[in-house]
Structure formats: C-alpha cells, structure tokens
Amino acid sequence: MKILNSIPKNDGYYMPAEYDKHYGCIIIWPERADSWQYGAVKARKAFSEVAKAISKSEKVTVLVNYEAYDTAREMLPENIRVIEMSSNDSWARDYAPTFLKNDKGKIRGIDWYFNAWGGLYDGLYFPWDKDNKMAKKICDLYDIDIYNMSNFVLEGGSIHVDGEGTIITTEACLLSKGRNPNMSKTEIEEKLKNCLGAQKVIWLKRGIYNDETNEHIDNICAFVAPGEVVLAWCDDKNDPQYKMSKECFNILSKETDAKGRKLKIHKLPQPEPIYMTKHECDGLINFEGEPTRTETERLAASYVNFYISNNAIIMPGFNDKNDIKAKEILKNIFKDREIIQIYARDILIGGGNIHCITQQIPYFKET
Ligand code: KQY
Numbered sequence: 109m110k111i112l113n114s115i116p117k118n119d120g121y122y123m124p125a126e127y128d129k130h131y132g133c134i135i136i137w138p139e140r141a142d143s144w145q146y147g148a149v150k151a152r153k154a155f156s157e158v159a160k161a162i163s164k165s166e167k168v169t170v171l172v173n174y175e176a177y178d179t180a181r182e183m184l185p186e187n188i189r190v191i192e193m194s195s196n197d198s199w200a201r202d203y204a205p206t207f208l209k210n211d212k213g214k215i216r217g218i219d220w221y222f223n224a225w226g227g228l229y230d231g232l233y234f235p236w237d238k239d240n241k242m243a244k245k246i247c248d249l250y251d252i253d254i255y256n257m258s259n260f261v262l263e264g265g266s267i268h269v270d271g272e273g274t275i276i277t278t279e280a281c282l283l284s285k286g287r288n289p290n291m292s293k294t295e296i297e298e299k300l301k302n303c304l305g306a307q308k309v310i311w312l313k314r315g316i317y318n319d320e321t322n323e324h325i326d327n328i329c330a331f332v333a334p335g336e337v338v339l340a341w342c343d344d345k346n347d348p349q350y351k352m353s354k355e356c357f358n359i360l361s362k363e364t365d366a367k368g369r370k371l372k373i374h375k376l377p378q379p380e381p382i383y384m385t386k387h388e389c390d391g392l393i394n395f396e397g398e399p400t401r402t403e404t405e406r407l408a409a410s411y412v413n414f415y416i417s418n419n420a421i422i423m424p425g426f427n428d429k430n431d432i433k434a435k436e437i438l439k440n441i442f443k444d445r446e447i448i449q450i451y452a453r454d455i456l457i458g459g460g461n462i463h464c465i466t467q468q469i470p471y472f473k474e475t
Contacts, residue, residue: 110253111244112216115302121208121216122305125271125331126416129471131215132167133417134246135159136198136465137180139173142233142398143197143458145391150454155198156183158415158422158455158462161448163188165418166468171195171242193245194238196224199460201326202263204467205243205254208305215472217254218303219243220262225321226286227261232320232459233398250469260299261287265324265464267300270331273307273366275300278315280323287322308366312359314352316340319408320399326463327410329356332374332441335365340410341375349378376437379428382409388457401457413461414438415468420445424452424461 116122135155138144144151159168163185171193172180181190202225205217222240224231247254266281281287282296291299297309315323328340339356342349360373384405394400411434414423421442425431431449439447455461 109244109248109251112253112255114255116208116216116218116255117302117305120210120305122210123206123208123269123271124470125269125334126468127331127333128271130166130418131469131471132169133162133415133469134200134204134467135168135170136195136200136204136242137170137172137176138198138458139176140197140233141393142395142400143392145388145454145457151458152179152183154450154452154454155465157450158465159184159188161420161422161450162415162417162466165420171200171246191249193242195242196233196236196239198458199239199263199265199464200467201265201460201464203239203242204246204264205252206264206267206304207252207468207470208255209470209472213471213473215252215470217243217247217252218257219247219254220260220264221258222263223261223286225263226284229286230284230322231286233395255303257303260303263321263324264467265321265326265460267304268325268330269304269306270334270365272334274310274331275304275306275308276310276312276329276331276337277325278312278323278328280314281321281325284322306366310360310363310365312356314355316408316410317347317349317352318406320459324464327408327413327461328353329360330412330414330463334367335369336372336374336441338374338376338412338438338441340378340412342378347381374437374441376411376434377430379409379411379426379430382407382426382428382453382456384457407456408459409456410461411438413463415462415466416442416445421447422462422466423447423449424455425449426453426456427451
C-alpha cells in the first residue's frame with residue numbers, strides 16, 4: 109500500500125456510484141456499550157442479517173475488536189470473512205475508506221480525518237483514534253493505495269455520488285462548526301470535487317430531524333440511477349420533518365446534475381416517529397461527559413438508509429405501516445434487484461442504519 113499526497117481528480121480517479129458493480133463490502137462488528145443496548149446482542153443479530161443478505165452477491169468482510177472475535181465468528185456463516193481490527197464503534201460508512209476507481213479498473217482509497225461527527229465541539233464520543241486509523245488499515249489489508257486527506261474532516265455518510273460527476277450533501281453537516289470551521293463553502297466544494305473526481309455539488313440544507321450526525325445526506329436522499337434520487341418524505345405538516353423534506357424537494361426540483369439533466373425525484377415515505385423506550389435506555393451504559401440517549405427521544409428513522417448490493421437492496425424495516433409501501437417504491441425503481449427488508453430498530457438505536465454500517469468496495473481485478 110502506498111500513501112499518496114496527490115489529487116485524485118488529477119490522477120484520473122473518481123468515486124463510482126453505489127449501484128455500480130461491487131467487489132465486496134466492509135462491516136464493523138457492534139460492541140460499544142453506550143451505542144448498543146444490553147451487550148449489543150440484538151444489534152449483533154441485526155448486523156448479521158445485513159451481512160448475510162449482502163454476502164449473497166458480494167464478498168463481505170466483518171472487522172471486529174479482539175474481545176468480540178469469537179462471538180462474531182460464531183454468529184456469522186463461513187462465507188463471511190471475520191478479521192480482528194480495533195475500532196471505537198461500528199460505522200463502516202463513515203470511517204472505512206471512500207473508494208475510488210479509474211477507467212482502467214484500478215481502485216484507490218481516501219483516508220479522511222474522522223472526529224466522531226464533530227470532535228470536541230459537538231462530537232458523539234471521545235476518543236475516536238481507533239476509528240480514524242481504520243481506513244489506512246483496511247487499504248493495507250487489501251493492498252490498495254490510499255490518498256492522505258487527513259487535513260479534511262469528512263464521514264462517508266455525508267456524501268452521495270452518481271458516478272457521473274455529481275455529489276449531493278447537506279449544509280447542516282458539511283458546514284457544521286465541528287468539522288472544517290476554517291474552510292468556506294466554496295473551498296469545501298472544491299475539496300469534494302477534487303477528491304471525488306466530480307464536477308458539481310448539489311447542496312441540500314437539512315437532513316432527517318434529530319439526526320445526531322448533523323444530518324447526513326445518506327439518511328435523507330440517495331442517487332438510485334443517473335439523474336434519479338429518492339428523498340425521505342413526510343406528509344404531516346405538524347411533523348418538523350415536513351418542512352425539512354419540502355425544502356430538499358424544492359432545491360432538487362430546480363437543480364440539474366453535472367451532465368445537465370433535470371432530476372427525477374422519488375418520494376419515500378417516512379415511518380411514523382420512533383422513540384427510545386425506558387427499557388432500551390436502561391440497556392445502555394453512558395460514559396461521563398458524552399451525549400446519551402433519553403427516554404422518548406425521537407430516533408432518526410428513514411427508509412432512505414439502504415445499501416445497494418450487486419443483486420439486492422438491503423433496506424430497513426421498522427414494523428411500521430409504511431414498511432410495505434417503501435419496499436414497493438424501491439422495487440419499482442430497482443426492478444432487477446431483490447428487495448430485502450431487515451428489521452432495523454436495533455441498528456437505529458445506535459444512531460444510524462443499514463447504509464451507515466456498510467461500505468462498498470468497487471469491483472476491481474485482483475492481482
Ligand atoms: O453515520 C451514522 N449515521 C452513524 C452515527 C452514529 C453516531 C454514534 N452514536
């Protein structure tokens with residue numbers, strides 16, 4: 109593995125869309141006592157279901173701390189590789205490398221700086237050193253060269269791309285004070301375009317209500333094809349999400365992508381609001397000085413937080429009346445892929461969902 113200090117765009121590298129062909133997927137095993145209730149038992153079952161669904165069509169590698177290795181190996185089938193690697197928590201989307209490819213089928217990674225969604229300003233835990241080292245370790249594991257972008261704070265869940273020159277993100281997250289406070293919006297935009305080999309950034313203002321990541325894009329809006337997005341939608345005018353989604357819709361409907369296409373917007377309904385219960389809060393161990401979950405706290409549930417595997421869409425379900433409706437909408441969009449819905453409340457309690465716990469590796473030729 110070589111560490112590169114050049115600019116990906118100048119080297120001919122760009123981030124492919126998630127619906128492009130994958131080599132595999134990385135997942136990090138849940139363990140942290142303030143994220144995963146009651147020793148992470150239910151979370152581990154949900155993570156295993158996600159890993160199994162993805163492994164039907166791509167190679168899944170699960171990374172796990174020493175202490176939980178035996179449990180992970182026991183719970184996961186043989187076709188899923190389990191490797192010991194230290195982490196602080198389990199959000200592969202945010203701190204596994206962002207992978208890029210070039211036109212010759214070669215791939216490279218990006219090592220952004222990770223500061224637990226806002227560092228000492230409004231981050232969610234401290235320390236985050238093990239998470240921050242994972243991108244480099246993962247590239248070393250696969251012998252993939254990696255761009256050093258440690259002067260820029262970014263999580264993978266805060267960007268989506270169409271693989272044809274367009275990036276979408278939210279201002280609430282990327283312009284937040286806990287990430288790159290000394291950079292202007294224009295400078296951040298240039299950095300994204302240079303790193304991801306893109307020509308255009310579409311900025312939405314906000315994401316999902318009460319999303320503790322400062323409102324990552326991957327919970328509110330995602331590309332499903334060139335020129336097409338899904339957007340989390342809410343019809344209830346009394347719900348704070350109503351205005352937030354409407355504002356996103358207004359921006360998207362006036363925008364064009366990097367190739368000048370108008371965007372087709374598919375609305376994906378939200379589940380009814382989901383709140384933490386006392387029982388769930390009692391199952392978490394809270395660390396002094398860090399944000400905690402509270403009873404009746406609204407969780408940032410969204411069907412948009414799905415993973416696109418080679419032959420399926422792995423989407424969350426919440427035992428909600430909109431589970432079936434959301435599944436049908438995705439089936440109509442992804443006609444050639446199976447739609448696998450996994451009950452995801454036990455992932456949601458940790459603060460994210462299926463997209464947040466996965467990171468795809470684009471298809472590449474092994475040497
Ligand atoms: O990317 C995510 N949505 C993960 C957020 C986890 C926050 C820690 N509880």
